[in-house]
Amino acid sequence: xxxxxxxxxxxxxxxxxxxxxxxxxxxxxxxxxxxxxxxxxxxxxxxxxxxxxxxxxxxxxxxxxxxxxxxxxxxxxxxxxxxxxxxxxxxxxxxxxxxxxxxxxxxxxxxxxxxxxxxxxxxxxxxxxxxxxxxxxxxxxxxxxxxxxxxxxxxxxxxxxxxxxxxxxxxxxxxxxxxxxxxxxxxxxxxxxxxxxxxxxxxxxxxxxxxxxxxxxxxxxxxxxxxxxxxxxxxxxxxxxxxxxxxxxxxxxxxxxxxxxxxxxxxxxxxxxxxxxxxxxxxxxxxxxxxxxxxxxxxxxxxxxxxxxxxxxxxxxxxxxxxxxxxxxxxxxxxxxxxxxxxxxxxxxxxxxxxxxxxxxxxxxxxxxxxxxxxxxxxxxxxxxxxxxxxxxxxxxxxxx
Numbered sequence: 195x196x197x198x199x200x201x202x203x204x205x206x207x208x209x210x211x212x213x214x215x216x217x218x219x220x221x222x223x224x225x226x227x228x229x230x231x232x233x234x235x236x237x238x239x240x241x242x243x244x245x246x247x248x249x250x251x252x253x254x255x256x257x258x259x260x261x262x263x264x265x266x267x268x269x270x271x272x273x274x275x276x277x278x279x280x281x282x283x284x285x286x287x288x289x290x291x292x293x294x295x296x297x298x299x300x301x302x303x304x305x306x307x308x309x310x311x312x313x314x315x316x317x318x319x320x321x322x323x324x325x326x327x328x329x330x331x332x333x334x335x336x337x338x339x340x341x342x343x344x345x346x347x348x349x350x351x352x353x354x355x356x357x358x359x360x361x362x363x364x365x366x367x368x369x370x371x372x373x374x375x376x377x378x379x380x381x382x383x384x385x386x387x388x389x390x391x392x393x394x395x396x397x398x399x400x401x402x403x404x405x406x407x408x409x410x411x412x413x414x415x416x417x418x419x420x421x422x423x424x425x426x427x428x429x430x431x432x433x434x435x436x437x438x439x440x441x442x443x444x445x446x447x448x449x450x451x452x453x454x455x456x457x458x459x460x461x462x463x464x465x466x467x468x469x470x471x472x473x474x475x476x477x478x479x480x481x482x483x484x485x486x487x488x489x490x491x492x493x494x495x496x497x498x499x500x501x502x503x504x505x506x507x508x509x510x511x512x513x514x515x516x517x518x519x520x521x522x523x524x525x526x527x528x529x530x531x532x533x534x535x536x537x538x539x540x541x542x543x544x545x546x547x548x549x550x551x552x553x554x555x556x557x558x559x560x561x562x563x564x565x566x567x568x569x570x571x572x573x574x575x576x577x578x579x580x581x582x583x584x585x586x587x588x589x590x591x592x593x594x595x
Contacts, residue, residue: 229593231537233552240554241290243588248279250578250586252305255571256284256314256328273569273576274314274328275588276305282316282326287574287590294331299324361385365417368392369425374446374457376409376417376427383413387429389446389457407457411442416478416488420499423483427459428499430467430476430488439467439476441486443499465501469493479519481538485546487524489514494526494536496548505548509534516577518570524548527577529564531556533591535575556589565589 229237253275272293274284278301284293300318307314313325313334325334365378365387375395378387391405398404413432420426425446432439443463449456469490477489484499491513496505512530526534533554540546556565556579566586568577575591 231551233535233554238591238593239288241287241590241592242557243275243285243287243290243292243590244585245283245292245295246275246277246279246281246587247585248277248301249580249584250275250277250567250588251302252276253567253569253576253578253588254305254307254314255569255576256307271571271574271592272328273588273590274305274307275578276302276316277586278302280318282314282331284328284331285588285590287576288592290590296326296331296333365414367417367419369419369427369446370421371424373448374425376419378409378414378417380414383432386410386412387414387417389427389459391448391455391457405448405455405457407459409444409459410461415439416476418478418480418486420480420483420486426462426483428478428480428486430478437469439469440464441467441497441501463499463501467495467497468503469495475513477514477517479517481519481521487517487519487548489517489526492528494524494534504545507534507536507548507550509550509553512564515564515566516568518568518575520570520572522572523551523570525568525570525575527565527568531559531562531564531579533565533568533575533577554591562587 253273256272256274271287272284273287274282276282280298280301282296282302282305285291286293300320300322302316302318304317305314312328314328315323315325317323326332327334361379361381363377364380365376367376373392375390375392376387377390379385386408388406388408394405409429411429411431415430415432417427417429420428427444427446428441430439430441441464442461445460445462447458447460449458475490479487481487485504486497486499488495488497492508492510494507494514495503497503510526510528510530510532512528514526514528516527518525522537524536533556535551535554536548537551538546539549554575556562556577562579562581564580565577566580568575573593577589579587579589581587
C-alpha cells in the first residue's frame, strides 16, 4: 500500500531493517501529509538561513532523503544555494546549520546537480564551470566555456556546438531518458530551438557535427520535457504577437539507419493559451504525462496536454517568481513575499485537479523585496527571499511528524 501511494519509497534504504513496520510508516506519512496539506501553526518549523552577502541565483536539494527514509523523524535534508557573492553553501534545513561554503569566486549565475555522481555544478559570470562534492564541498573539476559538453566530475571537455550565434542560450533542458537536449534562446524571435542527440555530444565523431534538429516553432517562451515520457517536449511560444501564445507538444525520436542517424521531431498536440498576461516571463513545469502547470504575472494555470483548462488561480498580489511541482503539491513563490501551497486532488471526479490550501509568509517587506526561488522535497519547502540590503536569506519550512 505504501509503494502504491508513494512511488518514491526506496526499499534500498531498509538495509537490514527487514522487520521495519510498514504500517507505522504508512500512518506517520499520512500524518505528515495532513500537516503539509493544512499548514497550521505548530505543524512546521521555520528557519532563516543567513550567510550569503549577495543575491541567491539558484537553490536545490542535495539530499532530499526525507521522501525515502522510512524513519521520518530522522530525516535531515540538505539544500545547496549559489549566490552572486561567488559562493556555494550547503545547509541542514532542519537545524539551520551551515555544512560547508566554497571559496569566493566571480559572481555565480546558476547551479545544477548530478545525483548519480553526487556533485553540484556551478557556472559563474566569466563562463567558468566548476563541480563540487556534495558531502564536503571539495572542488573536483573546472572548465572554461559556455556551450560545451563536459564528461565526468573532472569536467573534461568533450565537444561544443553553436546553438544560436551571437545570442546566449537561456533555455536548456534534458529529456528524462537522457538521450536528447533541447537548447534555445529567448533573445531572438526568429531563432528556433534545437534538439541535440546526447550521444553525438558525449561521443563526438571527428568528421561529423553533433546530430541536431530544429524544432518548428519560433519565439520560444518556456519549455519542459514531460517526466513520464522518454522524450516528449512541450513548448510555449508566441505566434503573431506577445499576447497570442500557444503550447505545442512534440515527440522526439532518433531514427537510426546503417550509415547515418537523424532526429525526428513530430508535433502531436497544439492549442492556444488563454492567458490574461502579456508577460514574457513564463514558468512551465510538468506533473505527469497529461498535466502541465504554468505561471505568469500573479496567475497560475493547470492544463491537460489536450488543451483542457483544469484549474486557474490568482492568489498572489505580485508576480509569481518561481514554482515547484511534484506528485503531491505545487508551491508558488511570489514577489509579495509569500508562498502558496496547493495540493493535487481527484476526489470530486475522476479528473485530476489542484486545490489551493494556504499561504506561508516570508517575513516583512521592510527587510525583503520578495521571494525569488522555491524548491521542495516530500517534507519541507525552501525559498530564497531577496534582501533590501543586497543579502538574500533562505527560508526553510520543515514539516514535523
